Amino acid sequence: MKKLENFEELKATMINPLDNPDFYALLLCDDRYREMASHRGAFSMCHNYDLGSTIYKNYHDLLSIAIQQYLQNSDYQEYIKHYPNSTNLSYQKIVKDLSNALESPDKSYSLIKNDEKTVDRILGIGKNIDENNGKMRSVGWFYFKSHYLNPKLSNNPVENNAIKHRLYLAVDTNEIAEMANKIIEKCNQKDLPYDFKVRINFNVRKERQQCDSIVIYLTDEEQVVEYVNFINEIIGEDKELSKHIHKPSPHLGIVNDYIGYGFEPQLRIGRTSYSSLLREAVTSIPTKKIAINILQALANQKNIEEYQELIDLLKRSGEKTPQEYEELKKYFSEYFKQENMNLVEIKELRQQISKNLVKKHPQLPKDNMFNIDVEDVLYQLSLEKQSEIDNER
Numbered sequence: 001m002k003k004l005e006n007f008e009e010l011k012a013t014m015i016n017p018l019d020n021p022d023f024y025a026l027l028l029c030d031d032r033y034r035e036m037a038s039h040r041g042a043f044s045m046c047h048n049y050d051l052g053s054t055i056y057k058n059y060h061d062l063l064s065i066a067i068q069q070y071l072q073n074s075d076y077q078e079y080i081k082h083y084p085n086s087t088n089l090s091y092q093k094i095v096k097d098l099s100n101a102l103e104s105p106d107k108s109y110s111l112i113k114n115d116e117k118t119v120d121r122i123l124g125i126g127k128n129i130d131e132n133n134g135k136m137r138s139v140g141w142f143y144f145k146s147h148y149l150n151p152k153l154s155n156n157p158v159e160n161n162a163i164k165h166r167l168y169l170a171v172d173t174n175e176i177a178e179m180a181n182k183i184i185e186k187c188n189q190k191d192l193p194y195d196f197k198v199r200i201n202f203n204v205r206k207e208r209q210q211c212d213s214i215v216i217y218l219t220d221e222e223q224v225v226e227y228v229n230f231i232n233e234i235i236g237e238d239k240e241l242s243k244h245i246h247k248p249s250p251h252l253g254i255v256n257d258y259i260g261y262g263f264e265p266q267l268r269i270g271r272t273s274y275s276s277l278l279r280e281a282v283t284s285i286p287t288k289k290i291a292i293n294i295l296q297a298l299a300n301q302k303n304i305e306e307y308q309e310l311i312d313l314l315k316r317s318g319e320k321t322p323q324e325y326e327e328l329k330k331y332f333s334e335y336f337k338q339e340n341m342n343l344v345e346i347k348e349l350r351q352q353i354s355k356n357l358v359k360k361h362p363q364l365p366k367d368n369m370f371n372i373d374v375e376d377v378l379y380q381l382s383l384e385k386q387s388e389i390d391n392e393r
Contacts, residue, residue: 001232001256007221010228011369014261015254017278018350018370021336022250022329027282027349028291029314029328033251034283042279043251047211048326051246052173054201059128060105061177062142062198063112066123067098069149069184078151094122109136124148128200141197144180150188158195162219166274167227168260169214170246173201176213178241179234183216186230192223211249212260224261231259251278253369263369265361281356288314290345291332355381 004010017023026033026046033043076091097115101108112119116129124145130137147157171179180198187194196216218224235242235258248260252274255261262274272280292314299307310331313324336346358364358377366374 001236003229003232004225007225010225010255010261013255014369016370017251017253018353018372019341020250020254021333021341024336024341024346024349025329025332026250027285027287028294028332030325031288032325033279042273042275043249044210044212044275046251046325047170047246047249048322049170049211049246051170051199051201051210051213053203054173056105056109056136058173058177059136059142059200060108062180062200063108063125064102065177065181065184066125066144066149067102069144070123071095071098073150073152094118098122112136122148126197136202137200138203140200142200143197144184144194146187146194149184153188153191153193156193158193158217158219163195163217163264164220164266165218165224166262166264167216167218167224167231167255168212168248168252168262169216169231169258170211170248170260171213172244172246173213175241175244179214179245182234182238182241183214183231186234190226190230192226211246217264228255228259232256251275261369263365266363277357277360280360281353284356285349285352287349290349291328294332294343294345 026043030046032045076088079091080086097111098119101111113129113134116127119125120127124143124147126141126143128137128140128142129135145157146153169179176198180196183196184194186192194216196214199210199213201210216227218227235245242258245258247257248254252260252262265272265274265277292311295307295311295314298304299311310328313320313328336343341347354370354372354377357370357372358374359381362378364370364372364374368374
């Protein structure tokens with residue numbers, strides 16, 4: 001894969017959702033994104049691959065990476081900078097407990113279960129034990145943060161309030177620790193800070209498996225380019241691993257067949273994620289009705305029974321099977337590509353999404369990933385508002 005020179009090159013080659021037939025196919029045919037809570041999991045269940053469920057060995061592999069990084073890169077002098085009231089004796093005990101946990105999944109689970117707060121305080125991995133029952137959470141996230149695991153990196157840590165970008169990877173559960181380790185190795189080699197999370201999913205139901213299993217937080221455009229380039233290096237160096245990385249969800253910016261991109265919304269009040277913001281921009285739009293109208297128009301033109309079958313499937317109440325969702329999305333995706341998305345309905349849908357995005361996030365950058373002309377949309381919205389005021393008089 002070609003090495004990126006700058007962020008502008010990434011934006012120029014990336015497929016943004018509003019230009020992606022697969023995204024419109026998802027909106028029109030797959031209502032599962034509407035069922036997710038607005039603050040979490042937006043679009044996360046709209047996929048057709050099985051990442052696999054987490055088992056204790058997978059968790060042990062992730063914890064072992066964090067422990068090994070900490071033991072390799074930290075020492076007592078570094079430790080007391082963060083915990084000045086501690087003693088060398090307490091530090092040695094922590095080192096011994098962490099080292100013992102490397103021996104087996106049972107010992108790592110025992111450490112987490114018996115002293116999760118201390119482990120999280122030292123490693124910054126997040127809370128993975130359910131306080132109600134003392135068992136591993138069925139779903140959650142495991143964090144890797146360089147300012148915990150490798151505080152000697154010369155670059156500044158990734159501060160939460162400075163995050164502006166995210167990269168997304170959909171990696172199979174059995175290979176996710178390997179991918180996480182390779183990301184950390186590349187960051188250590190290039191003296192880059194890191195802050196990313198890995199999906200933990202002890203739930204065996206495929207429906208609970210998110211389409212993104214690694215989410216990387218970044219602060220500036222230069223970091224995005226560096227990360228994309230070295231992730232491409234990892235994929236190029238390990239063809240077997242690349243077989244276990246799935247194409248990003250179409251609601252993301254598609255960097256390539258392995259990497260998805262989303263910006264981090266900077267709101268005046270409160271916080272939200274890129275996926276949640278996009279979901280909020282589309283849930284008020286009657287996408288099923290639009291899909292049925294398109295199919296009915298095609299049926300009237302060609303009078304083919306297959307259109308009626310698709311219409312009946314869309315109209316049917318109750319939960320559809322993953323195969324039925326894929327059948328619908330495949331049809332629309334292929335049709336839009338053939339028609340170059342010139343349908344009036346798609347143009348209107350894009351316009352409505354653009355307006356809703358700017359309404360929800362008026363600080364949307366002028367040079368944004370959607371290629372939305374923010375000033376023009378704000379002007380249109382002001383005219384609509386003035387028209388409403390005039391009609392009320």
